[in-house]
Amino acid sequence: MISIIVPIKNAEKSLFKCLHSIKNQTFRHFEAILVNYGSIDKSGEICEKFASNDSRFHVIHLDSTNASRAKNIGLAYAQGEYVCFVNAVDWINAEMLEELINTNKIFQGDIVTCRYFEDSISELFLTPGPDENKIMSKNEAIQLCLSQPRVNSFLGNKLYKLELFSSSPAVHFDEDIEYYEDLLVAMQLFDKSQRIVYSPPPHYHYYLNRHLPLNVLQIKGKLDGLVAIERAVELLSKDPSVDTKILKDLYIKLNLSSIFTLLTLENVDSSFINDLRQKLHAYGLNELKDSDLKKCCQITRRNIGLGKIYWDMFYKKKLVE
Structure with a gap:
């Protein structure tokens, strides 16, 4: 099973599309953990609607916290062999989970990463990367992860073995850090991994205009x-x-x-x-x-x-x- 963690805060404009993209995955054996933290819009209602119609969706409501805390809580609830993260302002292709799982059946990695799209109001840009499946060195994985100047999200296009987080030394999101906390965790997981698998087809859509600016x-x-x-x-x-x-x-x-x-x-x-x-x-x-x-x-x-x-x-x- 795959645990999909979705941290959510005031994302009502994009959340329906995000959750539908998860619901419609061709790989059916997943749980979606929706961590709604401090939202004052209709995000919570949208989450509850999905949970009431599909038992694979679970909602956790938090009064006030940050994204790092929300993701840690999601990890604490996760029951899958694998875990992935989807930003509430983004969405994923229907075949993403199935293709990443099938690729990993061949290569047996701790992490499987794919290319992704940078979506904006006016363009759809495919990020560069190798054209063939491969086992990446730690250095190759880090350079590829950091090579895109326009994207400041480092977890979404990857599938991780959950035990990477829980086995010693445990990896968690630093709750005192609210910016680039995902970069730090991604680097910790790369450093801890024995095998990192790269799959070239793009599946993740990073919506540039809805993410927080660099400033x-x-x-x-x-x-x-x-x-x-x-x-x-x-x-x-x-x-x-x-x-x-x-x-x-x-x-x-x-x-x-x-x-x-x-x-x-x-x-x-x-x-x-x-x-x-x-x-x-x-x-x-x-x-x-x-x-x-x-x-x-x-x-x-x-x-x-x-x-x-x-x-x-x-x-x-x-x-x-």
Whole structure:
């Protein structure tokens, strides 16, 4: 059986399509654990409707928490041999579970990952990747997972053995981290896996316009995403076969984006900007991969204003804010 965990908060506009895509899976032996946390719209009602019509759907209502806590609770309830995660604003192709399970019957992996679509109002973009089934090294899996600059979701297009989470050392979502918490968990699971299987057909639809923008500073007062990335780098640096440059790029990119956003806001404590600027020294320039990012970091260390100009002219075009 596969346990599908869906963390849900105020997703009424997309939730019906998301849950229908789960209900219509060609692989029928699953449980869908809907964790509705703090919603004030009709998300809870939609969840209850699906649960009342299909015994495979189970609803957990929480008054107030965050996505990390919601996913941990979902994992605690999961009974399947495998587990996957679907964002409430996304949806999956009907054959996703069946094809990933069948692929894993051949390759016997701890994780099976597939390509995915980036959906938006105006386009459907297929992310690049190899064209054949393969066993990936840990380093290949990490590089593929982090290679898409427009997507900040790292769990949805994968199927995991549930025991990866529960066996020692146990993996759980840090409930003090609300941004990039899924990246940290994905890296922990890659590090723990013995075999990671790649299947090229795309099945997951990541809806760009409905996900939170990169600028979380407008939502919360601290960047715990930097903590998540830093911890992932520390973990993976223990394995000399893993290239962590792309993770370090992500750390600096989030830092720079945050600094330049703070510059545009009113009544921002300048000490916060200075603290972030100091974090630009967390890694040496030779540890970064992207040449434009490296140059922007170097300039901003010296002069924030000039760094902002370089960011706007040469690097911001690479991002979808």
